[in-house]
Amino acid sequence: MSSNLAYQTEPSLSSEQVLQDVFGYQHFRDGQQAVIEAALAGQDSVVIMPTGGGKSLCYQIPALLLDGLTVVISPLISLMKDQVDQLQANGVAAACINSTQSREAVQETFQAMENGELKLVYVAPERMLGREFMERLLTLPLALLAVDEAHCISQWGHDFRPEYAELGRVRQHFPDLPVMALTATADEATRQDIVARLALQQPHIYLGSFDRPNIRYTLQEKYKPMAQLTRYLADMRGQCGIIYCNSRKRVEQISDKLREQGQRVAAYHAGLEHEERVRVQEAFQRDDIQVVVATVAFGMGINKPNVRFVVHYDIPRNIESYYQETGRAGRDGLPAEAILFYDPADLTWLRRCLDEKPEGEQKRVEEHKLNAMGAFAEAQTCRRQVLLNYFGEARETPCGNCDICLDPPQRFDALEVAQKALSCVYRVNQSFGINHVVEVMRGMQNQRIREHGHETLSTYGIGREHSHEFWVSILRQLIHQGFLNQNMLRSSTLQLTEKARAILRSEIPLELAVPRLDIAARSAKRDKMAHRQYDKKLFAKLRQVRKAIADEEDLPPYVVFNDASLMEMAESLPTTAGEFLAVNGVGHRKLEKYGTVFLSVIENHLTAGDDLGY
Structure with a gap:
């Protein structure tokens, strides 16, 4: 610990010197230095920086320059351990206290705190609020309190945790202790809630750009998702990635199939034993496995810089979750990809789940966030512009690094194909879903078509010249534009709307986007870890x-x-x-x-x- 004590006792050291000597970086990133100076001046602060934007250094550098102990509130044991491992590798005296440690190990950390041998200690919010821990802190010289993942404090946040909301009580015990709240995802309402709940006094607020320019955002229409995923992973073989799914069952199914294909893959969800979750996370961190298939339970603890891709097999429930999960890719600043497989039926399923919740403010917040996520998925404009605009960051020019920018939707005169599709919906008595309508149009021969006599319809085989994927895309666009309705109460059957009459009678022109098929596989080949000239x-x-x-x-x-x-x-x-x-x-x-x-x-x-x- 001698190297740390040198930093502790040399007041002439600057934050720039600590950045270079301890952490090995030559320059601060945007916003870091101003936040550090505010902390050194004893000012409260709210720090909104994107995942991988360097939030941790904002409190770690002041911790080395200030007298006393810095306490860091962190929600996950794995995240604490990861931060402490990295600090110790840089020669910084840091420790964490959590429920997995023996009583002897905890007592040893307490003793090091009392002896002034530690600069940072990481704890969970429950520990921080415990009487025994609070009484210990009251006897120590404290330098700073850092609250990581601070969006958990707010009910407006996407990951509200009641124990986080109680952290305002800390201010009653330490009224003069500067507090730094940090998160990657917080809209205006969440930011205001953080300030109020933590009782921050005239805080320095740094609202960094939410842009992660090295991440390519791509949406792929979800037709045969397992086949699409297999093709994509073949292009990304040897790279580390995460595949997010909305259910534990799907996580297990996909991980089993990928393992059969020879992938170094593991499943992760809250239903697994704690020991298995720890094993998977550590194996992924150490590159012993390349791909993790997970639910959102595989969340804030991921601090792995070389994740090259994040695939969302199912659409997330809100943009904050999507942004935070995709932000786990490319934390090292190198090119990375975020692929979203989108099927409107998945969005419908999430809405039905939401309908079962009791009425109230929380449900209205979740509905708003889900609608915003749906709008992002169905956008025909630059995805990064839609994403940044959601967080209040207006951007006038397209990004040039999303599927819409790289392969702009081509428009075509779609009146004839729309008439074919709408006519087929009508001919099957508006009683069947997308897949059956497409199979009739393409002249498929299967038992269900024969059972209903649909091989005798005038629209049977009317669309043989196009693929299944083409017609699914056309029908979805007709739904988006209000010519068809997908009836949730009748197993998502397709029904004509009043607007469809004008199309069937050729009374109005109609342009649709040329269906975008297998975009993700093409874009992955186009730019893999790009054009760096290195050996x-x-x-x-x-x-x-x-x-x-x-x-x-x-x-x-x-x-x-x-x-x-x-x-x-x-x-x-x-x-x-x-x-x-x-x-x-x-x-x-x-x-x-x-x-x-x-x-x-x-x-x-x-x-x-x-x-x-x-």
């Missing part, structure tokens, strides 16, 4: 060395160095300690600990004369 063979060697060190030290590989740091090494080819220290993510502690090994790998690679893998 691919050396990068592979550095990853092997990192994995060996991580396994030996019982750490996730990214705690040693993340992919972005290894890529920079393979690009700049450092051969001296000074050059190695200039790599982002290399601080003095990591230079001392790992520099010799990594510099040796680079030297040997260059001496061997391996071709550069450009």
Whole structure:
């Protein structure tokens, strides 16, 4: 702990020096320095930064520069452990207290707190509010209270937790202690609630951009989702990713199928034993498995920088969840993808679940958020613009890195195909759903069609020239534009609306979007980890060395160095300690600990004369 005590007792050190010497970064990101200065001045603050935007440094650097202990409220044991592992790897005296630890381990941490040997301690909100812990804190010099995932405080937030709402009581015991509230997702109502519930006094508010430009947002119409997912994963083989589903059963089904296909995959949901969830999370962190199929239970504890893709097999319940979950991709700043498989029937199912909830303010909030998510999925404009606008961040120009921008919807004169589709709905007596109507139009021969005599209809086989996916897309667009209604109360059967009459009579023109088929697979091939000019063979060697060190030290590989740091090494080819220290993510502690090994790998690679893998 000597290195920490040096920071503690040297008042001349600046936040910039701590950033470089301890954490190995050359420059602050937007907003970080102003938040740090506010904390050093004893001011409360609210910090809204995107996932991967560097929120943790906003309280970790003040913790090293201020006298006393910084207490960090964190909602998940895995998140606490991950943060502490990374801090300790950088030579910072940090610890966490949680329910999985032995009484002896907890007492040891308490003793270190009392001896002034710790700079940061992570605890859950329940622990913070406990009488015994509060009494201990009252005897210690405290520097700062940081409340991570602060949106959990607000009922307007998407992940409200009652125990978080009680944290305002801390202010009664420590009226002069500066408080920093941090989250990646908070709209205006949630931000106001955070300030009120934590009793923040004239806080410094930093509202960072919600934009994650390295993430490509892509929506793929959900036709044969398992086949679509398999094709996509074939393109992304060797990359780490997360697949989110809305039910435990689906998580199990998909993980089983992917495992049969030879994928290094595991399931994660709240129904699994605690030990199994811990095993899966640790295996994913350590790159022992590549893909996790999960419900939203696989949430805030994910601090893995090299997740290259997040797939939503089902549509999420709100934009905040979607944003936070997709934000787990590309935390290292390298190109990443967010793929959403969308079927309006999934949205219908979520609405039916919501209808069963009791009336009240909470239900109205959830309805509003679900409607916004549906609008995002059905948008024909830049997805990033829709996303940022939801969080109050207006953007005038399209992003150029979403499916709408990269492959703008083409319009076509759709009057004839619409007439075919609407006529078929009418001919089957408006009593069947999308798939059956499409099968009739394409002239399929199956038992259900024969049972109802639909092979004798004038519309049987009328649409053979187009694929099943094409007609599903056309029917969905006709639903979106109000020419058809999907009756929830009658098993989602299709019914004509009054507006359909004008189409069937050719009284009005109609343009629709050309169906967008298999966009995700095309976009994945178009730009995979993009155009960085670095030595691919050396990068592979550095990853092997990192994995060996991580396994030996019982750490996730990214705690040693993340992919972005290894890529920079393979690009700049450092051969001296000074050059190695200039790599982002290399601080003095990591230079001392790992520099010799990594510099040796680079030297040997260059001496061997391996071709550069450009």
